[in-house]
Amino acid sequence: MEIGGLAAIVGTEHVLTGAATRGLLGDMTESRGVAGHAEAVVRPADAGEVAAVMAWCWEHGVALTPRGGGTGYAGGCVPQGGVVVALERLRDVRSFEPLLWRAEVEAGLTTHDVRRRARESGLYYPPDPGAGEQSHIGGNVATNAGGPHAFKYGVTGAWVTGLEVVLPPGRLVRIGGAVRKDVAGYDLRSLLIGSEGTLGIVTAVTLRFVPAPEAALPAIAFYADEHSGGEAVQAAMASGIVPAALEFLDREALEIVRAAFPFDVPPDAGFALIAEADGDLASAQRGQAALHELMAPDALAVHLPSAPAEVAALWRWREGVGLAAAAALGGKASEDVGVPVERLAEIVAGTRAIGARHDLATCSFGHAGDGNVHATFLLRSGDATATERAHAAAQELFALAIELGGTVSGEHGLGGVKNGQLRHQWDPAAVALHDGVKRLFDPRGLLNPGKKLA
Amino acid sequence: MEIGGLAAIVGTEHVLTGAATRGLLGDMTESRGVAGHAEAVVRPADAGEVAAVMAWCWEHGVALTPRGGGTGYAGGCVPQGGVVVALERLRDVRSFEPLLWRAEVEAGLTTHDVRRRARESGLYYPPDPGAGEQSHIGGNVATNAGGPHAFKYGVTGAWVTGLEVVLPPGRLVRIGGAVRKDVAGYDLRSLLIGSEGTLGIVTAVTLRFVPAPEAALPAIAFYADEHSGGEAVQAAMASGIVPAALEFLDREALEIVRAAFPFDVPPDAGFALIAEADGDLASAQRGQAALHELMAPDALAVHLPSAPAEVAALWRWREGVGLAAAAALGGKASEDVGVPVERLAEIVAGTRAIGARHDLATCSFGHAGDGNVHATFLLRSGDATATERAHAAAQELFALAIELGGTVSGEHGLGGVKNGQLRHQWDPAAVALHDGVKRLFDPRGLLNPGKKLA
Numbered sequence: 001m002e003i004g005g006l007a008a009i010v011g012t013e014h015v016l017t018g019a020a021t022r023g024l025l026g027d028m029t030e031s032r033g034v035a036g037h038a039e040a041v042v043r044p045a046d047a048g049e050v051a052a053v054m055a056w057c058w059e060h061g062v063a064l065t066p067r068g069g070g071t072g073y074a075g076g077c078v079p080q081g082g083v084v085v086a087l088e089r090l091r092d093v094r095s096f097e098p099l100l101w102r103a104e105v106e107a108g109l110t111t112h113d114v115r116r117r118a119r120e121s122g123l124y125y126p127p128d129p130g131a132g133e134q135s136h137i138g139g140n141v142a143t144n145a146g147g148p149h150a151f152k153y154g155v156t157g158a159w160v161t162g163l164e165v166v167l168p169p170g171r172l173v174r175i176g177g178a179v180r181k182d183v184a185g186y187d188l189r190s191l192l193i194g195s196e197g198t199l200g201i202v203t204a205v206t207l208r209f210v211p212a213p214e215a216a217l218p219a220i221a222f223y224a225d226e227h228s229g230g231e232a233v234q235a236a237m238a239s240g241i242v243p244a245a246l247e248f249l250d251r252e253a254l255e256i257v258r259a260a261f262p263f264d265v266p267p268d269a270g271f272a273l274i275a276e277a278d279g280d281l282a283s284a285q286r287g288q289a290a291l292h293e294l295m296a297p298d299a300l301a302v303h304l305p306s307a308p309a310e311v312a313a314l315w316r317w318r319e320g321v322g323l324a325a326a327a328a329l330g331g332k333a334s335e336d337v338g339v340p341v342e343r344l345a346e347i348v349a350g351t352r353a354i355g356a357r358h359d360l361a362t363c364s365f366g367h368a369g370d371g372n373v374h375a376t377f378l379l380r381s382g383d384a385t386a387t388e389r390a391h392a393a394a395q396e397l398f399a400l401a402i403e404l405g406g407t408v409s410g411e412h413g414l415g416g417v418k419n420g421q422l423r424h425q426w427d428p429a430a431v432a433l434h435d436g437v438k439r440l441f442d443p444r445g446l447l448n449p450g451k452k453l454a
Numbered sequence: 455m456e457i458g459g460l461a462a463i464v465g466t467e468h469v470l471t472g473a474a475t476r477g478l479l480g481d482m483t484e485s486r487g488v489a490g491h492a493e494a495v496v497r498p499a500d501a502g503e504v505a506a507v508m509a510w511c512w513e514h515g516v517a518l519t520p521r522g523g524g525t526g527y528a529g530g531c532v533p534q535g536g537v538v539v540a541l542e543r544l545r546d547v548r549s550f551e552p553l554l555w556r557a558e559v560e561a562g563l564t565t566h567d568v569r570r571r572a573r574e575s576g577l578y579y580p581p582d583p584g585a586g587e588q589s590h591i592g593g594n595v596a597t598n599a600g601g602p603h604a605f606k607y608g609v610t611g612a613w614v615t616g617l618e619v620v621l622p623p624g625r626l627v628r629i630g631g632a633v634r635k636d637v638a639g640y641d642l643r644s645l646l647i648g649s650e651g652t653l654g655i656v657t658a659v660t661l662r663f664v665p666a667p668e669a670a671l672p673a674i675a676f677y678a679d680e681h682s683g684g685e686a687v688q689a690a691m692a693s694g695i696v697p698a699a700l701e702f703l704d705r706e707a708l709e710i711v712r713a714a715f716p717f718d719v720p721p722d723a724g725f726a727l728i729a730e731a732d733g734d735l736a737s738a739q740r741g742q743a744a745l746h747e748l749m750a751p752d753a754l755a756v757h758l759p760s761a762p763a764e765v766a767a768l769w770r771w772r773e774g775v776g777l778a779a780a781a782a783l784g785g786k787a788s789e790d791v792g793v794p795v796e797r798l799a800e801i802v803a804g805t806r807a808i809g810a811r812h813d814l815a816t817c818s819f820g821h822a823g824d825g826n827v828h829a830t831f832l833l834r835s836g837d838a839t840a841t842e843r844a845h846a847a848a849q850e851l852f853a854l855a856i857e858l859g860g861t862v863s864g865e866h867g868l869g870g871v872k873n874g875q876l877r878h879q880w881d882p883a884a885v886a887l888h889d890g891v892k893r894l895f896d897p898r899g900l901l902n903p904g905k906k907l908a
Contacts, residue, residue, distance in 0.1 A: 100691070154612065158612065171881070174881065179793060181865060183597065183648045183864065186645055186891050186906075187641075187649075190641045190645065282740075340554070340632040370634045406633045410635040413638075418638075430642060431639075441887065
């Protein structure tokens with residue numbers, strides 16, 4: 001491939017090849033053996049350069065794979081040839097209007113940066129996917145990322161009022177903006193959100209915020225197993241409040257992170273439920289008390305932290321669960337199936353049983369209130385066939401999630417690792433429309449090829 | 455047209471023709487002269503019959519226009535020939551699981567029925583478009599309807615986790631369901647929501663609810679004009695809470711409904727702002743006080759109702775504003791443009807100026823916090839050219855909304871009356887995709903033809 005044309009657009013120093021692309025061709029699926037390859041990684045300086053890069057690729061029939069922070073769990077940014085468009089230099093905060101509860105930021109800003117900016121002005125940007133220090137807001141939009149606080153506040157898309165996006169064959173387009181309600185056209189904004197870079201490349205987003213809640217007070221309870229734990233999740237939903245978060249860990253996940261947990265874990269605990277009440281201080285206190293009352297009856301122990309430092313320590317610990325699971329045996333294949341909330345115990349027990357059939361240790365944790373489970377198969381370093389067995393186990397897991405009325409992906413997306421699963425979940429007519437949407441936006445099939453295939 | 459085939463599907467008594475279709479071919483645009491015509495109105499009993507009706511129409515090349523409660527303001531359900539598919543018999547509550555905060559209801563249930571069902575179990579379904587006693591939940595989904603409480607809680611689509619929809623050529627398909635998070639495929643659910651029956655016919659929806667807030671306490675303040683009123687809207691956004699609603703009326707709207715207003719209106723009032731704080735009682739009280747503090751400085755008068763009966767009277771009155779405006783001179787052409795919130799005063803003043811140029815009285819009211827304005831041109835009975843002048847005035851209004859960074863439709867949709875406007879708002883590449891989506895779903899152009907045209 002002759003890449004001189006790309007260098008003319010972004011500058012020679014921003015066209016990386018060979019060894020210089022190391023670390024820019026993979027994501028969290030590397031630990032399960034997913035590898036990418038590309039002719040070059042280009043780092044455009046701004047949206048105009050992204051458009052020019054796409055136009056060049058279109059002209060030359062070269063595939064493009066957009067890349068954010070590289071923290072995905074589905075291989076969505078792992079290139080299968082062509083050019084990687086890394087958006088890390090698009091980091092401008094184009095506007096930030098705290099009194100109007102909104103900002104327009106470029107795709108390469110980290111989730112953490114967005115949340116910090118908001119917080120410094122008394123505002124709250126709720127989506128909190130797991131690797132906020134590294135993940136980019138553009139990647140969050142591309143995957144419609146969630147996180148613990150999506151239970152009350154919704155996923156990324158609920159906070160995006162406008163998109164700037166480069167569409168084939170290289171045109172920079174705005175859809176929506178600062179206006180909060182818009183039903184003039186078909187909802188192309190939502191169609192692009194979660195499309196994993198297969199329909200267009202998001203270069204900037206207009207976000208809305210809300211005033212930050214004054215307090216957030218968790219209630220942590222431990223149960224004997226996922227059956228009593230699953231019932232506690234439903235009990236927490238009868239507290240009269242909308243919990244800000246309803247997270248869980250199963251027995252095996254608890255075992256892995258027990259030592260780092262900032263509170264005592266009962267030795268016989270087989271399930272942890274972390275609920276949180278937020279609002280003004282009095283309201284959060286009443287909510288915490290209401291959660292406590294309903295979560296306590298079958299609990300082995302309950303903790304009710306109130307000091308902000310304790311609460312912060314809890315969520316830092318929670319954010320580390322995924323990495324701890326990966327470190328336990330050396331690697332992991334972590335899925336993100338979703339089920340109706342009352343099927344939580346079944347998918348947790350089912351994950352364990354599937355793992356046992358494939359001789360794989362498992363752990364499950366995640367967003368109990370949303371029925372969104374990080375069902376995880378642990379991969380022992382040096383176990384040559386573990387990845388293969390995990391792949392087979394995942395197929396059974398996906399089938400179980402669908403059988404329970406759920407989805408193969410609650411927040412990671414299909415990426416490359418769940419290709420072909422959607423056809424088991426959707427009616428053939430919907431699958432045909434899914435494929436038709438791809439052809440409509442990307443008739444030459446050059447945008448992140450090999451991803452999000454039904 | 456030979457309609458024997460339709461009678462075989464739905465029964466002879468549910469195929470209406472001639473005079474029997476009276477009242478089933480129009481919506482709220484009748485008062486501005488928009489008229490529909492159809493060969494027949496069919497009333498299928500269930501989703502299976504809807505699918506069979508579509509299949510029959512496909513086979514015979516007959517257009518279908520779905521109809522809900524007929525309360526739209528954009529002519530979306532006004533047929534231009536073919537068959538009207540009235541969904542009024544699809545009224546089953548297929549499931550209602552209050553402890554799991556959700557229900558699956560058929561398209562023909564009224565918005566009011568859904569809200570009442572939720573409320574009776576201590577739950578809250580927030581969307582409250584203006585004619586909830588008549589409007590159907592299916593029509594709310596088809597237009598992605600809003601209402602006053604969308605400011606805090608979002609529009610209809612935010613509460614829909616699953617759709618049952620009949621897609622061409624007559625296939626009954628489910629997209630989503632009870633699961634709350636799902637990023638497995640492109641977001642076809644959001645694409646169908648707000649598509650105004652031009653991509654498919656919604657037959658049932660899975661809705662999510664939240665626990666009902668214990669209290670909702672409004673603060674009503676009056677200002678000299680839309681400039682000081684617009685500043686008060688922004689002041690209310692600095693109260694530290696998310697107001698449940700932020701509604702407004704301009705001078706002319708106040709004049710029309712002054713007599714019915716349940717509180718005293720200062721004689722020189724040129725703008726009314728209705729904010730509301732909700733939550734547990736203490737929290738709502740604190741919120742109401744915070745709103746009061748920030749809204750009071752420039753206000754001519756402030757009312758702080760606290761008795762539930764007073765609050766209910768306020769919102770009943772608010773719901774009557776649209777009808778009162780229509781009754782003022784005999785008719786109205788009411789639009790629903792949206793602008794960024796800081797442009798509120800400009801669109802209100804602009805509406806008045808546009809009306810003056812076209813010799814039309816105006817009034818504006820609506821959802822201040824969302825910048826969503828029911829900019830209304832009043833049509834005097836017997837004024838033969840008023841409708842025509844209102845049409846010309848609306849074109850200027852749409853151009854102004856776009857110029858201010860807004861949208862031609864914040865909640866009514868394009869329907870038939872705003873055809874052609876989207877191309878002024880969107881980039882040509884996005885318009886081309888809009889048209890492509892239509893062709894993808896409805897290649898024969900039989901679904902609600904003549905609507906939502908870019």
